[in-house]
Amino acid sequence: MSSPHTQEAAHPKHHQHAAHDVTKVVAAAGSTHAEHAGHGGHDHAAMVADFRRRFWVSLILTPPVLLLSPMIRHWLGLTDILSFPGDGLVLFALSTIAYVYGGWPFLTGFTSELRKSQPGMMTLIALAISAAYFFSAAVTFGFPGEAFYWELVTLIAIMLLGHWVEMRSVMGASRALEELVRLLPDTATRIEADGSTQEVPISALQPGDRVIIRPGAKVPVDGEIIEGSSAFNEAMLTGESRPVSKTVGASAIGGAINGANAVTVKVIATGASTYLSQVIDLVKKAQATRSRTQDLANRAAAWLTYVALVVGFGTLFVWWIILGSPLEFAIERMVTVMVVACPHALGLAVPLVVAVSTSLSASNGLLIRDRAAFERARNLDATVFDKTGTLTEGRFGVSDVVLLSGGDDGEELAFAAAAESQSEHPIAHGIVAEAKKRGITIPKATEVSNITGEGITAKVDGQKIRIVSPGHLARQGSAIDHPKLNALEADGKTVVVLVRNGAPRALFALADIVRNESKEAIAELNRLGIKSIMLTGDAKGVAEAVSRELGISEYFAEVLPDQKSDKIKELQARGLSVAMVGDGVNDAPALVQADLGVAIGAGTDVAVESADVVLVKSDPRDVAAILGLSRA
Template sequence: MDNNHQHREHRDEMNHHGHSSHMMDGEMNSASDFLKRFWIVSVLLIPLLLLTKTGLGVLGFSDFYLRSYLQFGIATAIFYFALIFFKHARHEIKAKNYGMMTLVSLAVGAGYLFSAVSTFLPSLNAEFYIEISTLIWVLLFGHYLEAKSGARAGDALNEVAKLLPKKAHLLVGNEEKDVDIFDLREGNIVLVKPGEKVPADGTIIAGKANFNESLISGESKPIEKQEADRVIAGSICLDGSVQVKLDRVGENSTIGQIQKLIAQAKQTKPSAQSLADKAAGILTFTALGVAILTVLIWTLFVGQSFIFALTLGITVLVIACPHALGLAIPTVSTIATTLAVKNGLFVKNLKKLEIVKDVDYVIFDKTGTLTKGEFGVTEVVDMGEGKQDVLGLSASLESGSSHMIGLSIVKHAKEENLSLMRVSNFKNIAGKGVRGVIDDEKYIIGNKVLMQENGLWGAEIEEKYTQCAKYGKTVVILANSKAILGMIVLADQIKPESKKAIKSLHDLGLKTAMLTGDD
């Protein structure tokens, strides 16, 4: 197989899994199309109903010659908007999976054709315009609800697609080339710069940096990565630049697998819907069999005319159409999925909605669910300098950093209405911290390793540090050239609404548990 062919296959694969926004647009366009058809048919139904003999009687008009022809014209327009059902029926027949659309198409088609013939041959005296038009009306709305429910998965796919960058820095020899991520292949080497997202899964072959992998783990705490460490698609490089050799791209990448999972979830149906589909398949053959039997009995045994018997047979088909199945289940599914999405819940399998009422336990992930999923300052520890001074000096030094920890400290200082001081000779020490000069005095802020390298660590500091670092918290240490001045403790923060949510579940008699990797 030549390289060009491999490249085309890979690009097709990436297009299939990467263009989730197009998939979402398709779902929304489908829902919009059904809604448009429904409203047009709704408008057309009004004159059709008024042109019935009952409708004319209510209006105080007598029957007139052109009435049936006007009904034929309106019903033909409505029938046009139902042709989409025949397309679905054709797919069912090709797949030998006869369902609701097969029966609907038989009933609508037979009812319309017989009514049309009856219009031009008045002696037949049989019309089903109202029956088939209301059936079309109900089913169009049911399909709109079903398409709208499917679009919810499209929304999730679109959000996942946003986790990836649109461009990547591909390294070809000593040259850096910006390419579309759909052009990346296994074995490519890309450069990831500070603040950028990793375009695909791979291994670092050069460089060192901290990464935010909260998209997968939910943990906002940066993870230090160096040569031979793996990085995942969508993770954010916080500081430093790294070269990554890609080994999982497209649908094989972490993001690709998530997209595949969501796409599979989109295809799931409630058990009631699956049962309804099976029932519709049985009903199709049953209704068709009863309709044929009706024609034969009334023709051969009762002795009525074939036209009269055919009228009864078509009546059986129209009556047998599952109006309720076409509307009730999509309505319930749409309401359930809409409420779930509004409350931040993605339903992996719609069948599980039917057993939610039987649950005993609700198990929560901690990070990003019960907590905010973002770093925040939880405590400021001073060693004699005063907490405000420790926070002010720390924030001033970190104001020149783009690291998540530094940004969190600066944000907290601003919330405390502290003014930042001017910093000179600022220097970022990769993987350790930063240094700078404030009011002619040298300061450093960073991790334990940085303090040890500057000869500032001791047993008393170790004890205080260990106490602050409990439960997986991150501790940043501030020092001048002589001694450690204080510590800033950062951790994920609990959402204000978490307590209320847990209490509400307990009030319903449900037990709760939390999953966490913390000690």
């Protein structure tokens, strides 16, 4: 985030609320995520609303101050009409309100910068408005000279508008931590010592407690499965596109979604020790690192402050001492120089340019959140794509149907879809979706039953149907001997077997569906001379198959979430300017670490809030469009 001031200086309350220190966000898996989100959302919304209120109050005060100012009345030829007894005091009162209420963020920001001996934009603005106000007040009560009230209120209004617009554009990144917390449920079902169960807040859980994770529920804390087995959807946490089957002894990650079976988990870690808390910490540290880029802009503002002071007092010295002008005349010239030195245009133009460019790019399906990072896109050397949800759709789909005993694949698909139609498993969703996509009529299934951890059985049109894994059949002494099976599994695809009346009839291979637009995106980047690299938590076989299909020469496989930002750093250490394109929660640290973070619009809010650019249309081809726009 690039801005002419730090967020603390711009609004002291932001520093006081600490914008979600990790230990507070997840304190002992702390209070509920709703409480955290509510508090954090209030902080951010209150800050933006505060600038908005101050701007509108200052804007309302501006017209009467302008019309009551002698210089403006003279220019407009309205001196006789708008003059009345006590008009100077009215002008003073209105300007005092504007100075105290509208200028308060700048005055407190100046105090903060002064305490740190780091003068910046707040110091420059506070210096200008204070010089204008106190000199004008002195003029009102008898000091010779021309009041600067109209300059004071317009300067405050312009700066408030600029900071309000800027605050709206940059504060979103801090909400990433709040969105991460929402992955956790509010409560958990704890098993008491007497065997009874009780619904308790997750803040009440301690290591060693036992909790029940029901089908479809979110895992509340990190733990170890001590009873039962199930498949867990960890895509939001680890980037693993396929549900991960786990049984007794395996770890359960807080925030993952349980599949079809209930399991009992022993609590291992809570609060800041959990995996999700560590992801939050990564995002926080990455954002803090990014904020240091503001130092350059603040140093420039500091030098401008020194210049304003030197030139201002130099003006006083020249007019009063050297040229012998009256003191009041010299002071008036000094104040004029200090007010002019404040960058009116910069204070409004910079954030407005961001707003305008964001609006224009939005019409092309792009949302620009960080202008500085966006401008760096013109120098990119490589683009790193997260596989799941970015190059792929992030959902299971049928990629291959292999007939084992002849027949029609549509008929076999109809039987499989019928058996799976009542299941919530991702494999079932993929098979049913493929049948619907082909326009196949799905018959009704009866006597549907799960084979724990192995598959499903049902009766369809009087035939006994089983959909199981090849391993299940092998353990029963009915191993599938088909050359395509090994090839499909080598590509990292999930293969299930359709068995009708005891006879294996078809293999269904399922995989994360590659987006149709991904090949075009990679080809266009190659044409632009930008290297494409794939990053995934999937196994090497899956990564190799997808990269081969897309024409990507380099990939990182089996990358854990806390290693993704390290991979970006590794590429940057090779001298590459890197863009990161992703969508999952685990992508957030890498998105912030990259020179340009690009989030797929259909992705999680966390990734979007942590990114510099959002692809509204969820189209990887827009990455090339971003580069073209940045070079325009």
